Amino acid sequence: MALSYRRPCRGTMIKRERRRRRPEMEMPIPMHVVMEEILTRLPAKSLMRFKCVSKLWSSLISSSYFRDRFLTVPTRQRPHLFMSLQDVNDHSSSVTLSLVPEANSDTSFVVDHGLTIPRMRGGYICQSLRGFMCYDLRKKPRIFNPATRQLVTLPSAFNRSTTEGTVSYYFGHDPVTDRYKVVCSVGVRLTGTQEVRSHHRVFVLKPEGGGSWRKANPLHPPDFIPHIAARGGVCIDGVIYYLGWTADDICMLVSFGVRSHDFKMIQVPRAEELPPPAEMKNVCLVEYGGKVTVVDQTSLRDKGRIDLWALEDAANQKWSSERLVLKPSQLDFVRNIEFVVKGTSRNGKVFLIPRDLVSPFQIICYDLQSNHMIKMDIKGVPDHWFSKHKSTVEVMLIDHSETLMSLMNT
Template sequence: MCYSFISKPRIYNPATRQLVTLSAPIKSQTEEDAYGYYFGYDPVIDQYNVLWSTGVYVKHLGEIRSEHRVFVLKAGREGSWKKASPTAPDFLPHIPAKRGMCIDGVIYYMGWTGRYNLVLVSFQIRSRDFKMIQVPRRDGDEVLLRMKNVSLIEYGGKVTIIDQTNLREKGMLDLWAVEDAGNKNSWSRKTMVLQSSQLHLVINNINYIQHESNDMTKIEIKGIPDHWFSIDKSTVNVMLMDQSESLVYLET
């Protein structure tokens, strides 16, 4: 599990119950900065990485600037943040969104390259390559602006955007899957419609949805302090890794 606390990334292994707090990439970083930590694992080289991305809009220049650094987690050894320099010709500076996941050694997260332009950013752990994929627009022209209703999931082995904008009122859930993240970068859309008897489950609850059977189960998470849920901070963002990953003991 990877999450941030007081601007620092924290890694927790539920199997070993080990908690490691990493140093912040830069000393001037604050909670108000537009940044994100993204956790990933490459099974080929057996390596865990934490990717840090930050972006800012420079008003007097009318442009976005971003910076990216990588922390390699090594068993029994201390690490440090290394600057990552994107070389892809289609790469654009962006403001990262606090959503992320990892599939087959590739970290994915979303970011803004402009006020109305949202992209899916990929970072390959092995090669350190960045790529960008234009996010599709809802109903042909409306960009997915309400980021609080949008998340990344793995669906059928593919990175997928799950859009819950119409879930509570219409019982509709949109899934946008990347069909070929390496080459064609095409998207496919699937809309799930809940039954009327399921609609009460999507009001102020956390739910687990089984996509194949279109079934839904209510989940209750206990032990989260009440002060974490305020008007300004109503969401807890946690990035989880698969159960099959190897166990690593790290230096604190």
């Protein structure tokens, strides 16, 4: 018996096809995944645009929880450096340059003139903290957020007659109260007697704006000794640290509690071997392994070594020391060029800058933990900086993180 086949009509086929198809279930990405795993890994510039998506997104990105989370989650964004070129004879011509990696390179950075900060012209970077940059412009501190372009200008801490000495600013954050504060130290060495006097004030940045300088009341010796403060400080767990020299040229580690406003001073071990304040370029402070650490590279060029002193117990003034000796293959990096410590990164690396600014401009990034050096090319620095007299140019380099935080209304 022959089998016959009857082709179904088009309408029947469409009905069968619809029955076979199951309705697709939409699986939206949970909001906590969007916040925790996606948005926190984007650059701040993108997040500022995404605030326009909706009121919900704007509220989430602006929340204190998201801002804190954004600071702690590692991003896939390539490293970003800022370099401050300071003309000590003409501060108005000083400039802060933004450096970004060249394509497919981690050891070559080029000046990005589109990101260079014109409002920082003439300023000098003092410190980088939690995505903010604290810099000094005409002896007045300013706090700048490169991600949001917010600029906070603080009034002068002292009158003109008081600021005839060495003026240094330090930026700190208290994780308990989530408050930011700026400390100003002015040190003066009296002519003739060589006596040193120092004055200190604190500015509390309020979220709603405003604020004023308050006089800090240091304790009496031995907890506090008048000193001349060195530029460059670090803030670790709510404590600001910086180096200072007494009238006897003794190097002291000065600590300031951001919440308690207490000053304390600890003598740096083997301080007699540390260079005097005039040679401070060879010494800096870094956060190394979560501890404030003194880095001295005085013997780097001649002996190929760097000495570290880490503060283990501030209450009992206990230090630990470590001596790093360069690998033989890296000794040639430092033998023919004199470097100075001018900047640190977020992960304990030290930037060594040539004392003489020459073209082509190269710096050394020294990883203290692995005892490894790499050379980094800096391209795009304006030619006129290389033609200046060698003693007129001072360089500061920082590795910068991003924050969405707003300090106060400006």
